[in-house]
Structures are given as structure tokens and as C-alpha cells.
Amino acid sequence: MTTWEQNPPVKLPNEPAITPQIVAEHGLSPDEYQRVLKIMGREPTMVELGVFSAMWSEHCSYKSSKVWLKKLPTEAPWVIQGPGENAGVIDIGDGQAAIFKMESHNHPSYIEPYQGAATGVGGILRDVFTMGARPIANVNALRFGDPEHPKTRHLVGGVVAGIGGYGNCMGIPTVAGETSFHRAYNENCLVNAMTVGIARADRIFYAAAAGLGNPVVYVGSKTGRDGIHGATMASAEFTEDSESKRPTVQVGDPFVEKLLLEACLELMETDAIVAIQDMGAAGLTSSSFEMADKGGLGLEIALDKVPMRETGMNPYELMLSESQERMLMVLKPGREDEARRIFEKWELDFAVIGRLTDTRRMVLRWYGDVVASIPIPPVVTEAPVYERPWTATPLPPALDAATIAPPKDYADALLQLVGSPDQCSKAWIWRQYDHLIMGNTAIRPGGDAAVVRVPDGNGKALAITSDCTPRYCQAHPETGGRQAVAEAWRNLTAVGATPLACTDNMNFGNPQKPEIMGQFAGCTMGMAEACTTLAFPIVSGNVSLYNETQGRGILPTPVIGGVGVMKDVTRCVDIATREAGLVLVLIGETRGHLGQSIYLRDIQGREDGPPPPVDLTVEKRNGDFVRSQIQAGHVAACHDLSDGGLAIALAEMAMAGGTGLTIAIPEDAGCPVHAYLFGEDQGRYVMAVRPAVADAVLASAAAAKVPATRLGSSGGAALTVEGVLAISVADLRRTHEAWLPAYMEVRS
Amino acid sequence: MKSAVLVFPGTNRETDIAGAIERSAGIKPHMVWHGDSDLPKVDLIVVAGGFSYGDYLRCGAMAAHSPIMREVKARAEKGVPVLAVCNGFQIAAEIGLVPGVLMRNAHLQFVCSDVNLKVESSQSLFTHRYQAGQVIRVPVAHAEGNYFADDDTLKRLEDRGQVAFRYCDSTGDVTAGNPNGSIRNIAGVFNDTKTVLGMMPHPENATEALFGGTDGKPLFDALAAALV
Numbered sequence: 001m002t003t004w005e006q007n008p009p010v011k012l013p014n015e016p017a018i019t020p021q022i023v024a025e026h027g028l029s030p031d032e033y034q035r036v037l038k039i040m041g042r043e044p045t046m047v048e049l050g051v052f053s054a055m056w057s058e059h060c061s062y063k064s065s066k067v068w069l070k071k072l073p074t075e076a077p078w079v080i081q082g083p084g085e086n087a088g089v090i091d092i093g094d095g096q097a098a099i100f101k102m103e104s105h106n107h108p109s110y111i112e113p114y115q116g117a118a119t120g121v122g123g124i125l126r127d128v129f130t131m132g133a134r135p136i137a138n139v140n141a142l143r144f145g146d147p148e149h150p151k152t153r154h155l156v157g158g159v160v161a162g163i164g165g166y167g168n169c170m171g172i173p174t175v176a177g178e179t180s181f182h183r184a185y186n187e188n189c190l191v192n193a194m195t196v197g198i199a200r201a202d203r204i205f206y207a208a209a210a211g212l213g214n215p216v217v218y219v220g221s222k223t224g225r226d227g228i229h230g231a232t233m234a235s236a237e238f239t240e241d242s243e244s245k246r247p248t249v250q251v252g253d254p255f256v257e258k259l260l261l262e263a264c265l266e267l268m269e270t271d272a273i274v275a276i277q278d279m280g281a282a283g284l285t286s287s288s289f290e291m292a293d294k295g296g297l298g299l300e301i302a303l304d305k306v307p308m309r310e311t312g313m314n315p316y317e318l319m320l321s322e323s324q325e326r327m328l329m330v331l332k333p334g335r336e337d338e339a340r341r342i343f344e345k346w347e348l349d350f351a352v353i354g355r356l357t358d359t360r361r362m363v364l365r366w367y368g369d370v371v372a373s374i375p376i377p378p379v380v381t382e383a384p385v386y387e388r389p390w391t392a393t394p395l396p397p398a399l400d401a402a403t404i405a406p407p408k409d410y411a412d413a414l415l416q417l418v419g420s421p422d423q424c425s426k427a428w429i430w431r432q433y434d435h436l437i438m439g440n441t442a443i444r445p446g447g448d449a450a451v452v453r454v455p456d457g458n459g460k461a462l463a464i465t466s467d468c469t470p471r472y473c474q475a476h477p478e479t480g481g482r483q484a485v486a487e488a489w490r491n492l493t494a495v496g497a498t499p500l501a502c503t504d505n506m507n508f509g510n511p512q513k514p515e516i517m518g519q520f521a522g523c524t525m526g527m528a529e530a531c532t533t534l535a536f537p538i539v540s541g542n543v544s545l546y547n548e549t550q551g552r553g554i555l556p557t558p559v560i561g562g563v564g565v566m567k568d569v570t571r572c573v574d575i576a577t578r579e580a581g582l583v584l585v586l587i588g589e590t591r592g593h594l595g596q597s598i599y600l601r602d603i604q605g606r607e608d609g610p611p612p613p614v615d616l617t618v619e620k621r622n623g624d625f626v627r628s629q630i631q632a633g634h635v636a637a638c639h640d641l642s643d644g645g646l647a648i649a650l651a652e653m654a655m656a657g658g659t660g661l662t663i664a665i666p667e668d669a670g671c672p673v674h675a676y677l678f679g680e681d682q683g684r685y686v687m688a689v690r691p692a693v694a695d696a697v698l699a700s701a702a703a704a705k706v707p708a709t710r711l712g713s714s715g716g717a718a719l720t721v722e723g724v725l726a727i728s729v730a731d732l733r734r735t736h737e738a739w740l741p742a743y744m745e746v747r748s
Numbered sequence: 749m750k751s752a753v754l755v756f757p758g759t760n761r762e763t764d765i766a767g768a769i770e771r772s773a774g775i776k777p778h779m780v781w782h783g784d785s786d787l788p789k790v791d792l793i794v795v796a797g798g799f800s801y802g803d804y805l806r807c808g809a810m811a812a813h814s815p816i817m818r819e820v821k822a823r824a825e826k827g828v829p830v831l832a833v834c835n836g837f838q839i840a841a842e843i844g845l846v847p848g849v850l851m852r853n854a855h856l857q858f859v860c861s862d863v864n865l866k867v868e869s870s871q872s873l874f875t876h877r878y879q880a881g882q883v884i885r886v887p888v889a890h891a892e893g894n895y896f897a898d899d900d901t902l903k904r905l906e907d908r909g910q911v912a913f914r915y916c917d918s919t920g921d922v923t924a925g926n927p928n929g930s931i932r933n934i935a936g937v938f939n940d941t942k943t944v945l946g947m948m949p950h951p952e953n954a955t956e957a958l959f960g961g962t963d964g965k966p967l968f969d970a971l972a973a974a975l976v
Binding site for chain 1 (some may be wrong): 754757758760763764768769779783799802803804835857858859860861887889891950952953955956958959960
């Protein structure tokens with residue numbers, strides 16, 4: 001018998017008795033509390049209850065989503081590490097690895113947009129550099145409510161400033177992203193941040209603790225009272241008093257994180273580290289449990305040794321604080337002084353707070369007294385897992401394009417769309433992000449995917465994108481899930497990259513509602529199918545549920561962050577048609593699918609019909625062809641077709657390049673003009689092909705059985721669809737660039 | 749050309765500028781940590797961009813009081829050329845190496861964008877590979893780049909040709925294209941011996957064709973040619 005069994009933990013002064021109300025306040029159901037009692041064999045102390053509350057929160061335990069996430073393909077020959085570590089790792093050649101993940105910070109961002117978004121960026125950066133990578137790019141996917149909603153402007157301004165404030169100071173370029181608006185996000189904005197880093201493939205750091213007796217070291221910022229129960233907050237619906245949860249939002253300091261990044265990378269150059277884990281959601285609790293559990297060991301921590309920002313903090317607060325910019329490490333024995341010197345050089349706290357044991361228990365001491373003693377494996381393995389009931393969303397009946405009215409005036413309709421909140425230029429946002437630092441940004445924000453040269457990478461580059469079309473996911477989750485993956489894959493292809501893997505950020509409403517769980521299930525199934533067919537596995541991800549306020553959920557939003565590689569960065573192309581005489585070739589089949597289209601929603605005021613079907617075999621065939629033509633150097637510019645269809649794609653190419661484009665709708669189009677121009681059929685691209693090779697490109701397309709249509713050419717100063725519309729590029733640009741700055745200019 | 753790039757806690761564009769120097773001079777600069785006791789004997793000192801000390805107190809204010817900056821000032825006074833970019837410019841202004849101050853951008857936002865700059869003087873170590881009046885395109889990335897100086901200082905700067913660059917539009921009109929509200933569109937200034945250049949824009953991020961263009965490269969070529 002060891003001491004912890006003989007002497008149950010001491011209670012803290014003024015520690016309340018555990019009542020059903022206290023259990024409920026910790027987000028544990030009565031059944032879950034019974035499970036706690038069974039594991040502990042006695043009533044837990046408050047510290048112990050807090051630990052269970054955090055570890056079993058939806059945010060940390062994935063208890064509602066686990067059964068579905070298992071269906072996602074996570075392997076490929078180039079995958080070094082799939083889900084389950086701080087981030088996913090893929091082999092990109094030359095002995096280098098790309099490490100990346102996307103993570104949400106939705107709930108905190110709604111309550112306190114600047115700090116919520118900033119610490120979201122800080123958290124995902126830590127996840128990546130914890131594994132030994134130097135971050136080289138940030139991406140963010142944002143969804144806000146109706147622009148007319150009184151809170152939207154405030155959220156846009158705060159979130160954008162927060163993302164910029166953190167990433168800019170860290171010196172990591174923010175190179176890509178997406179921003180859209182819909183009333184379903186009025187009370188729950190989405191802030192999903194992704195970081196991509198580069199490491200040596202043979203020097204990746206993991207979280208599994210090893211080595212009995214090895215020192216456990218705390219580095220970074222001091223621990224304060226901020227963010228206590230953040231993980232629990234992120235696992236509940238918002239109510240009217242959510243504003244009062246502001247104290248559960250963490251406060252970030254990117255300067256300290258920059259120091260932490262440099263100090264960690266410097267220490268990683270030595271071989272002193274056995275394991276390392278950042279303190280993210282549920283802070284010291286989840287980092288210590290994850291390290292010990294993965295290593296099959298126990299851990300004894302002297303909580304009084306944790307560097308504290310405030311006086312009078314107690315063990316409960318220390319275990320549950322989500323103070324930012326902190327890491328937990330296991331060092332090789334005797335290497336403490338060497339590590340301490342590095343962290344002191346960077347003016348960071350460094351404290352040996354514990355040792356690894358063979359008890360498989362987490363023993364927490366407070367000035368010598370044991371205040372918690374919890375068996376580690378059952379907290380992890382016996383965490384609740386729910387197979388929640390779900391109902392599938394049926395596929396809405398098809399809409400015949402002929403029954404949908406054409407616009408009164410095509411030019412007006414196109415101008416309205418390019419100037420609309422969702423399709424307008426987002427330059428107001430990304431001008432506030434340093435997207436050029438590091439000097440490796442080959443394709444900047446505003447195109448299909450960003451392209452970033454890999455440092456010391458023999459001229460190779462990564463392409464990075466984030467994508468999701470929530471209205472498709474709402475109409476038919478399975479198709480929407482498939483489409484999100486396909487679009488990310490397509491965007492990487494459109495710059496000439498070979499898509500390798502992706503990360504998913506699953507944003508949904510309350511999973512206890514069968515229709516919401518059905519959305520989750522459907523999206524996951526669609527994603528799984530697309531990832532498998534496209535050989536585009538999911539290597540990391542994050543789930544954010546309970547994005548609901550007063551019973552109203554968000555649109556299902558499974559955001560896909562995709563990463564691709566290209567051997568030669570000089571071969572990449574963007575969307576800009578910069579010269580006259582290029583031949584415009586439409587790749588893929590146009591059927592004129594208007595269900596759930598932007599045209600239907602923004603011009604006709606209807607949000608109905610089925611989303612466009614996604615044929616993954618066709619998607620792959622078309623994409624592989626486009627990529628081959630880009631890599632062969634035949635293509636001067638390329639754009640995938642998505643929201644708004646062909647018309648929006650052409651307008652974006654013309655605006656980006658400052659050159660006019662003229663096309664004619666083929667006589668055998670097979671659908672009405674408005675469906676041809678605005679339909680959102682999948683698997684399509686416009687390539688601006690160099691004239692000398694245009695015939696050869698069309699011939700190769702025919703040989704590869706890829707539908708390819710010569711639409712027209714570049715030149716002049718206007719976007720012209722013969723017999724349909726003509727708008728000067730200057731007018732398009734003016735309209736495109738007007739909405740967002742004007743919207744943000746208004747002082748609310 | 750032997751050079752040293754200073755690194756403070758929070759400096760983050762040191763790699764970018766070191767790369768630009770190496771591309772022009774063919775030799776890597778010394779990267780000098782602020783706490784290192786001595787600054788090597790070099791032909792050029794670079795104070796790089798970033799957020800030294802997290803921009804706490806005021807941009808550049810903390811770094812300006814670090815011991816290594818006293819040494820930089822002493823060397824500059826002996827005529828060692830200093831290139832101070834972005835946060836480096838803020839630090840140089842704080843310590844009085846160049847005249848003027850950098851305030852919060854007029855629109856109160858961080859701005860990252862390519863801008864047009866008019867080269868006001870080609871008569872310097874830094875700018876002799878440009879033509880006076882030439883318009884170049886390089887990026888800015890800052891939240892506090894709004895240059896200000898009093899009228900007497902401005903008059904002296906202009907009379908002595910100490911304005912190095914002004915923001916302008918693509919035609920060279922220096923009443924347009926101002927990204928931050930800087931007085932008289934001033935983007936960069938020399939000290940009175942033209943051996944120190946402080947500038948907000950980042951020529952180091954315009955030294956490769958595919959990564960921002962090459963309009964910044966002549967500045968580093970000029971230094972490499974002058975400081976052999």
C-alpha cells in the first residue's frame with residue numbers, strides 16, 4: 001500500500017461539500033458523476049472534481065464526436081503522424097515535414113473578440129511548435145452573423161484585430177483564409193485558426209512521457225486566474241448571461257509566445273527533451289494527463305512550485321487555469337540547468353514542478369499535502385463516449401434551372417454579387433495581417449490557395465487553403481462534407497500543387513439534438529468518402545459543438561484546411577489574368593446547377609434546393625489534368641469555380657489581373673444563360689492558357705476525357721459575355737472593394 | 749561587407765533582412781543578440797523590424813534603452829552606417845539617431861501592403877543604385893508608422909536632402925498613396941551625415957522576383973558596393 005491509498009487527499013480550507021449542484025456546475029451529468037465515484041472509490045475533492053470536469057468536457061474528450069471521427073481516413077504513405085498528437089505531420093520530401101492543424105476559438109471570440117481570436121491564434125501556433133516545427137504560415141476561417149445584426153461589426157473588427165495582433169507580433173505570415181456572413185451565426189461567430197510549420201522529419205517532438213523519475217518542467221508565462229473552466233464553457237450552449245463569462249476568456253501576450261517559440265526551438269536543437277506538450281484547453285490538467293497517459297506512467301506534481309501571477313491562488317485554480325503561453329516538458333535527467341539557461345536567456349519562467357512515477361496516478365501536492373490522487377488510465381479510457389441518436393437530413397428535391405428566373409439585368413446582377421458581403425474583396429481584413437513576413441509568400445491572400453516557399457526546401461513550396469460551404473452542408477450534410485473536402489483539394493490543385501492532407505475543424509450546434517448529430521454524421525461520412533477517393537487524409541482536427549444560442553444552432557460548418565506541395569515554386573499560378581491574348585478554357589462539365597447557389601440566394605432571395613452533387617471520380621480526373629497542365633507551364637492563370645459559378649470566377653480573374661476577359665456562351669451549353677453563368681456545378685476550373693499551346697491543351701483534355709471548352713480570351717478593359725453583359729474591370733473592382741471598408745467605417 | 753543584425757526579444761524580421769543582405773553582399777551578417785556583450789567590428793549595423801519587447805510602453809522605447817543601443821549610437825557617431833527598418837526605425841528615432849517620431853497609423857490599423865515610394869535622393873550609401881525621382885514598389889507592415897516631426901525639423905530635413913523616401917502613387921505624386929498618415933508622406937529619413945537611414949517600408953521583402961518583386965534589392969546592392 002502506498003501513502004496515497006492510506007491517506008485520502010486533504011481538503012482545502014473552506015472546501016465545500018460536493019453537492020449535485022456543484023457537480024452540475026462542473027458540466028458533469030449525474031451518470032458521469034457516478035462514473036467518477038466508481039473510478040475514485042470515494043467522493044472526489046474539489047480539485048479532483050475540477051480535473052474530471054475538464055477532462056470529460058466535450059472540448060477535451062470528444063465524447064459526442066469520437067465514434068464519427070473514427071470513420072475519417074487518416075493514413076497515407078506520406079503521413080508521419082495522424083490525429084491524436086498536438087498536430088498532424090506529413091512528409092514533404094528532402095527530409096522535411098509539414099506540421100499543421102486547425103482549431104476553433106468560437107465561444108471566447110464571441111464573448112471577447114480581440115482576446116478570443118488572439119488566443120486562438122496563440123493556441124494553434126503552440127500546437128505546431130510544440131512538435132518541433134517553426135511555423136511558416138497562418139490561415140483563418142471566419143463566419144459572422146448577418147451584417148445588419150447589431151453585434152456583427154464589433155465582432156468583425158475585434159476578431160480581425162486580434163488575429164493580426166497576435167500573428168503579426170509572432171512574425172508568422174497570415175496568408176489565406178475565408179470570411180462569410182449568415183444570420184445563423186448571429187449569436188455564435190466562428191473563428192477557426194490554422195498554423196502550418198516546418199520541421200526536420202527525423203526530429204519531431206511528441207507528448208508521450210518516458211523515463212521513470214525524469215523531471216517534469218513548466219516553462220513560459222506564469223499561471224493566473226484567467227480562463228478557468230474555458231473548456232467547460234466551450235462545451236455548453238450560450239444563454240443570455242454568456243456575457244458574464246468574460247472572465248473565462250484567456251488573455252494573450254504574443255510577445256511572450258514569440259520568446260517561448262524561440263526558446264523551445266533553441267532547446268529542441270539539443271537532445272534534452274523527452275516529451276513536450278503545450279498547455280491549451282484545460283491547461284495543466286489536460287497537458288499533464290495526456291503526457292502521463294501516452295507514456296503509460298504516473299506523475300507527481302508539486303503545485304506550489306508552479307510560477308504564479310497572483311497571490312492566493314489555490315490548487316483548483318492552478319489545475320484549471322487556461323493562462324496562455326505555457327508548456328509542460330519532460331527532460332532527460334540532469335539536463336535541467338542547460339534548459340533553464342535557455343529559458344532564462346529568453347526571460348521566461350522555468351520551474352521543475354514534478355517527476356514521472358510508475359504509479360499511473362496523478363498525485364498533486366500543495367506544500368507537501370496530497371490534494372488530489374487520481375488513477376490516470378480510467379480518466380482517459382473510461383471517459384464517457386456517446387453514440388448520440390441522429391436523424392439524416394433528406395436530400396431536397398431537385399430544382400429545374402428553367403423554373404428559376406434569369407436576372408433582370410445580367411451586369412447589375414454580377415455587380416451586386418461581386419459587391420455582396422460574401423463575395424466582396426476581403427482586402428480590408430488581410431491588409432491588417434502581415435502576409436509577407438519571412439519573405440516566402442509567392443501567392444498572397446485573395447486567390448484560391450496561398451503558396452509559401454519552404455525555407456531551406458530546395459525551391460519547393462506548400463499550398464495552403466481553408467474551405468467549407470455551410471449552406472450546402474445545411475441542405476444536405478453528406479454532400480456538403482464531400483464538397484468541403486473537394487473544394488480544398490481543388491483550390492490546392494488550382495495553384496499547381498499536389499494536395500497531400502488536411503485538417504478539419506468541425507463546427508456544429510448542440511449534439512444532443514438528433515438533427516444536429518445527423519448533420520455531424522452526414523458531414524463526416526461525406527468527408528470520409530472524399531478524403532478516401534482523393535487520397536487526401538485528415539491528419540489533425542478539432543471539434544466545436546454547442547455553437548447554439550437559445551436553441552438556435554449555426555449552419556453545420558466543417559472547415560477543411562488543406563495542404564499541398566509543389567516541387568518548384570516558380571511553377572505556381574494564381575488567378576490573375578495579367579496579359580492579353582490568353583485563351584480561356586473551362587474545365588469540367590456545366591449543367592447549370594442553381595440549387596443552394598449564391599445566385600439563388602442573393603439575387604432571387606431563395607435558400608432552397610439541393611447542393612450541387614460532387615462526383616469524386618470526376619473531381620480527381622479533372623483536377624489531375626489541370627495540375628498537369630500547370631506543372632507543364634501551359635497555364636498563365638487558373639481559378640476554381642465555386643460560389644457564384646463561372647461569372648464570379650471570371651470577374652475575380654479579371655479584377656486580380658487588371659485585364660479584361662471576353663467569352664461567348666457555347667451554343668450547345670445545354671442550360672439557360674443564367675444557369676451557365678451562375679450555376680455551381682463542381683469539379684470545374686477556368687484556365688487561362690498560353691495561346692501557342694491552347695490547341696495542344698484542348699487535345700490533351702480530350703485524350704484524358706476531361707470536358708474542356710474554349711470560352712474566349714483575355715484582353716481589353718472589360719469583362720464581356722457576348723450578347724449578355726459587359727462591365728469595365730475598373731467598375732468591377734470599385735464595387736468589389738467598396739462594401740467591406742464602407743461597412744466597417746460606420747461607428748456602431 | 750561585414751554586417752551585424754541586432755536581435756532583441758520580439759525582433760521578427762531579422763531573417764528576412766539577413767537574407768537580403770546575403771543575396772546582395774554574398775556574405776551572411778552576424779546575428780547579434782541584444783544581451784551579447786560586444787558588437788563585432790562591422791561595416792554596417794542593421795536594426796531589424798519586429799516587436800522588440802512586445803511594443804510595451806511605446807514602440808522601440810525599451811530597446812532604445814538597452815546597452816547595445818548605446819554602443820550602436822557610439823559607432824554611428826563615429827560614422828559606422830546604420831540601416832534601421834520599421835521597428836528599427838522606431839528604435840533609432842527613440843534614441844535620436846534620426847530625427848522625428850513614429851506615431852500610431854492615422855487609421856489606427858495595422859497595414860500590410862505594397863506601397864509606392866519615391867526615391868528623393870540618390871546621393872547616399874543606401875540609395876545610389878536608384879535614380880532620384882524613381883518610383884519603387886515595396887511593402888509596409890506596421891501599426892505605428894505615422895512619421896511626424898515639427899516644422900523646423902522638417903524644413904531642415906528637406907533643405908539638407910535628408911528625406912530618403914516618400915510615399916506616392918504609381919505616377920510619383922507624393923500627395924497620394926500615404927498608407928499611415930505620415931507628415932509630408934515621409935517614409936524614410938537620413939541623419940545629417942546620411943550614414944543612418946531609418947525607414948518604415950521593408951526593402952528586404954522586395955529582393956526576389958517571385959516574392960514581392962526586386963525593387964528593394966538596389967538598396968542592398970548599393971550598400972554592398974559602397975562598403976567593400
